[in-house]
Amino acid sequence: SACESIASAQKMNYGESIVPDYNFEQANVIVSVDCDFMGGWLSPTQYGAQFARRRELKQANPEFSQFVAVESVPTLSGTNADQRIAIQPNDQRKFIVTLAKALIELGEQKHKDLLSIDGNVDSLCEEMNVSSGLVRKIASILQMNKGKSLLVAGGVSCQKRKKYRLRLCVDTTA
Numbered sequence: 001s002a003c004e005s006i007a008s009a010q011k012m013n014y015g016e017s018i019v020p021d022y023n024f025e026q027a028n029v030i031v032s033v034d035c036d037f038m039g040g041w042l043s044p045t046q047y048g049a050q051f052a053r054r055r056e057l058k059q060a061n062p063e064f065s066q067f068v069a070v071e072s073v074p075t076l077s078g079t080n081a082d083q084r085i086a087i088q089p090n091d092q093r094k095f096i097v098t099l100a101k102a103l104i105e106l107g108e109q110k111h112k113d114l115l116s117i118d119g120n121v122d123s124l125c126e127e128m129n130v131s132s133g134l135v136r137k138i139a140s141i142l143q144m145n146k147g148k149s150l151l152v153a154g155g156v157s158c159q160k161r162k163k164y165r166l167r168l169c170v171d172t173t174a
Contacts, residue, residue, distance in 0.1 A: 003042060005154060022152065025050035028145040030067045031099070031138060032077055033153035034092050039076035041152070051080070068138055070095050083134070091128045092153060095135075098124040099151075102139035 003019050011017040024030060024037070024047050035041050038048040054065035069081035072089040087095055100108075102121050125132035142149045 006042075022047065022150060023050060024065075024150060025053050026148070027054070027065055027150035028063070028148040029141055029150070030065060031070065031142070031149070031151045032068070032081075033070045033095055033151070034072055034087075034089075035152045035154060036075035036077045037152055038080065055080075066141060083138075085130055085134065087128055087130065094124055094128060095130070096151075096153060098128070098130075098135055099139055099142075102136045103143060105136070106139055106143050108143065 006019050007017045010020070019042070022037075022042075030051070036044075038044050038051065041047070051065070051067070054063075067081045068083045068085065069075070069078035070085045070087055070092075071078045072087055072091070078084050085095075097117050098119075098121055101117075101119075101124070103110075105121065119127070121135060122132045125135055142151075
């Protein structure tokens with residue numbers, strides 16, 4: 001299950017087997033990589049309601065959250081995205097690494113260990129048939145909203161072993 005994968009990755013990264021409590025309402029920017037958080041991932045009713053509250057246009061809520069869905073198959077969450085990027089099922093990790101490399105280009109120091117992974121933003125985007133300009137734009141938006149962004153990945157479409165690696169990559173990037 002998604003809970004098991006997240007808890008296992010958390011244990012590998014931080015020494016504790018826990019599932020973080022995500023709050024989509026507090027995020028200015030949400031990037032979802034093959035993660036249908038409104039359709040079946042962890043707590044879809046709670047996450048869907050939180051997401052919806054940031055999408056209501058009211059005077060009390062003048063700013064919509066921005067939502068980018070990176071998906072190998074269309075999802076309920078993805079239908080609500082401001083930007084949907086189609087990728088191949090095996091490209092989740094590659095997309096996250098590419099996004100991290102784009103953040104490094106912007107001066108983010110936290111992701112320097114990912115430089116050892118072959119390829120640069122342009123070559124990795126070409127391999128995935130994704131616009132490098134779009135990936136850089138997403139990285140820029142994430143950087144401008146540092147501390148107010150949420151990157152979630154690895155829904156039920158990921159195989160168990162891939163979920164661990166993907167979760168570790170997200171934890172490194174986020």
